[in-house]
Amino acid sequence: MAYFYESEKTLDSLTLFDLEQVERSQLRIKANDQLNILVSSSENPAAVSSFNLPVASVGNILDGDMQPTGQPKLQTYLVDQKGTISFPVLGEIDVEGMTRNELRLYMERELAKYIKKPMVNVRLANFQISVLGEVLKPGTFPLSDEYISLPKALGLAGDLTIYGRRDNVLVLREEADGIKKVYLDLTDNEIVNSPYYYLQQNDVVYVEPNGPQRQSASYNRNASIYISIASVLVSLAVLISR
Known part of the structure; x- marks a missing residue:
């Protein structure tokens, strides 16, 4: 198949394709997406704690006690039907239609008002x-x-x-x-x-x-x-x- x-005329020739369509095909954030957003700073690591969700422990109930097992799981931000997320300190952010890189750059600009040299990592958790x-x-x-x-x-x-x-x-x-x-x-x-x-x-x-x-x-x-x-x-x- x-x-x-x-x-046969083109089999021996090098074919180049326009990569602009790759850029057009970048993922855009949509309603019901789940985002992992991690904020860090090399200048002041302690200052970023209020901008990160607590890490959820994964465990089983053994003999009446919760015993942690496996790797801790980073909690996610759910994009609501309005296309927004509620982020600590920054409040409601309209994220629908953004790429991950666009959201990262936007958040780094906003977080720079509160912490020095913030670094933001954004990933789609439910792809x-x-x-x-x-x-x-x-x-x-x-x-x-x-x-x-x-x-x-x-x-x-x-x-x-x-x-x-x-x-x-x-x-x-x-x-x-x-x-x-x-x-x-x-x-x-x-x-x-x-x-x-x-x-x-x-x-x-x-x-x-x-x-x-x-x-x-x-x-x-x-x-x-x-x-x-x-x-x-x-x-x-x-x-x-x-």
Whole structure:
């Protein structure tokens, strides 16, 4: 099965693609995102404590006591339906539509009013994508890497089965004006220029089955039984008529 097909004329040539679409595909913060925001300062580390959420302990109840197990978990900021988070001291911040880097720069400017040389680290805590349909291992995949392409997502799901349509892969994306549906052709080399080539949080990838697989899915597994019963009845009718 060929992916990213090129004609024989271009096989020996170097193909360069415009990377502007990579910048356009940067993740934008949306409602219901969960953000890990950590503030630090090399000048005055003690001063940043009021800007960080307490670390949640992870543990089990053993003999009536809570025993910590595993690594402590950093609490997150939930982006509400208005696209804002409530941050200590700074108050309500409108974060929807920002990239992580834009939010980091904004917060460092604001925090500079209170502490010297603040450093802010912003990460998306609930980044995940779903891959469904004709793939080897369909499912929802939580990711620590927020920079993921469509082929990489399909690789996480074990690649397409032989029954999957490679020329009609559906990407569903939730945006402010609704859910957008885009069909992509994995056999076309120009797919890398699509703004949907790089996935975003909560994208759903669906691989459609090909024609023979659709027909086999609609085939009645009891058809052979019905045919056998009909044959017996016809045979009995012939014998009786004699």
